[in-house]
Amino acid sequence: MxxxxxxxxxxxxxxxxxxxxxxxxxxxxxxxxxxxxxxxxxxxxxxxxxxxxxxxxxxxxxxxxxxxxxxxxxxxxxxxxxxxxxxxxxxxxxxxxxxxxxxxxxxxxxxxxxxxxxxxxxxxxxxVDSDFEIKFWYTAKIVARLELQGLPVDELTQHNVTKLTQLRINGEERFRQAVEEAKEVFFAEDVRKIKQLAEAGEPASLEQMDESVDLAAIQDDWPQHLRQKTPKGTYLKNRPSELFLKLAKNFGKSKQYPTIPRPAKVEAVIPKSPFLK
Amino acid sequence: MSAVLRLNGLLAQTSLTKTIFLFALPALPALPSVSQLIPQWAAPIFNGSSSDLRLKELKELLERKREPPFMFDNGAILRAVPKKKPSYKRTREKRLAPGEKQMKPLENLGRCAACGRVKRSHFMCMHCFGEIRAFLKEKKKQLFGETKPYEPEMDKTDANIVFPKRRLRDLELAYSRKEYVRDRETPLVYNKDEVKKQ
CATH class of the missing domain: 3.90.1030.10 (Ribosomal protein L17)
Structure with missing residues (x-):
């Protein structure tokens, strides 16, 4: 550099x-x-x-x-x-x-x-705090993916979400909207499949998401500039490992100085003075 | 050796301008004649009575005003070459000794939380970045309309003078077509067993 x-x-x-x-x-x-x-x-x-x-x-x-x-x-x-x-x-x-x-x-x-x-x-x-913030949309995409996978939001992502929303005007509401939009835009293929399965009355499982999509058939009548090389989404089968989910609980804590939370304060009771009558 | 070779090339050219020399030389009696300058072995070439087919071919080519075929080695013209073959050891040493020139394994690979593909840690996932950027561009277009590239308001004749049109070179044409632009490959889906650091 x-x-x-x-x-x-x-x-x-x-x-x-x-x-x-x-x-x-x-x-x-x-x-x-x-x-x-x-x-x-x-x-x-x-x-x-x-x-x-x-x-x-x-x-x-x-x-x-x-x-x-x-x-x-x-x-x-x-x-x-x-x-x-x-x-x-x-x-x-x-x-x-x-x-x-x-x-x-x-x-x-x-x-x-x-x-x-x-x-x-x-x-x-x-x-920061703009509508065209890349980190905002990236985090929204992560949350959208976790929700589609049915996984809890890990601590690191949650930390990012709070950082992105705390000083934004209507932060949490705007983030929620962004998550919904991200589901439709970035995981279009998966959302479509989930809807299809719901109409057929079958429960949607992640295993079914990874079937290879015939893009040529779907995009047959699409304009040239909108056609995609790879389908959007469809990698929902790839989850974070169990070790990651286990460790994710401690992402907020310092590795170097692992602190134990302070026990609740017990109010001191001052014994009565023997000199008092 | 090279002086002789150069003369050889020169002679081939002088044969074309022979007539001019013939007119010019009689006016200067003090100068030596051209035939004196030519070595004996080259005299038949100069006179055009050479038996060598290759030289005849060369003459024909020159008369047709084509470029002389000096690129191929016809036994007369040689190019600069290394004096000795570098030994196997030297070549290997040169390539393998400097550690900084060698490829290093990527040990900081992780899983992108947003797409599940491979990503360098502490760096943005370029696959997600590409998607988000395209999405935001589209969003901006819908909100603010399309932005046009700046074009100065000008009279047509003025524009022709200030920005004269010319034929584009091959490189410029390729540039305008953006043929040279490489696409980033889509990263592989993350698999714990395929990454070095697990």
Missing amino acids: PNLKNFKYNRARHFRMMDRNLCANLIRHEYIITGRAKAKRAQAKIEQFLGKALHQNKSLGNSPLEERLSNVKALEFLQLPDRQEVGSKVLDDLSKRFVDRAHGFTRIIKLERRLGDDKAEMSVLEL
Whole structure:
């Protein structure tokens, strides 16, 4: 991974502009896919910018948007052509989204290396608590899969779910909707089969899910761009191992310092003073 | 040896420009004649009375203004080659000694909780990422409409001058067709027995 912290003086402006462009485009598109080094460098700057801008916005109160746009000094970080469009999204939209946050507005997700000549390390840089958050949909997919398999949600997933929903507006409700949507989108084939079996009056078992699907027959009249190489879902037979399910209960605890929960407090009873009459 | 060979090639070219030399040379009596420069053994070639079929063929080719067939080894032109064959030991040492150049086994493979396929731990499952990304793109399209690529508003003649059309090279054509783009293979379904670390 190239080091983007030490650079020659004559490239300082280029690096500064890179941060600003990435910042503007991240706010515009909610998530961007870049190289690891660029993402890591830009993340710090974006956090700084968003923290300052939202703090200054809060201090201005309920004044109209145009006034705030000119008075919030942190917006000068953005380039002039982006300032109106992106700045208004920050002050109008993001300020409502990040009410209880002072930092931690962004997340980096590690991706596999790029399939090019350079084999660059790639990553996703995304805004948290948005509708287009990749981790949110990934977790929703996990929960949807577990529900279709009839398995309990393990501790690690539950930890992720609480983290994703606690500061989101209507977090739990939105997550529930996402799970239902994920079932239809990502496990379409399985849901279809379960419905078929239900109509026939047979109980749906996971063994039946793994029958190979004749995609060509299903997708015969589909448009070209919607056709899939592999069927969506249909790997429900592959469950987590029993050892995993057993260990999953302790995922929240520290391995290094296994703590025993403190026993309930017993109220001390002070004996009566013998000097009292 | 190489000087002679180069002369050989030169002679083949001079035979084409023979007439020009004939006109030019009489004006400069002090200069030596061309026949003096040519070695005796090459004189029949220059005169066109060579018995070698290969040279005749070469001459014909040159007269038709085709590229000279210097690529094949006709016993006259040789190319640079290594001086000695590298020994078996040296080759093996070069390949196997540096540990960093060798392939290392993937020990951090795990099971993706969302699709049940193999995934590197601490990394996003690329299969799920591809699905989610396509899904979010479609969702964005439905919400905000399709985004068009930026096109500057321009007069047609202006556009022709600023962005002149030209014939694309093969590489550029391949680029525009995106033939070179590789698809990521769908990962295998996770099986505990097939993974190194269990």
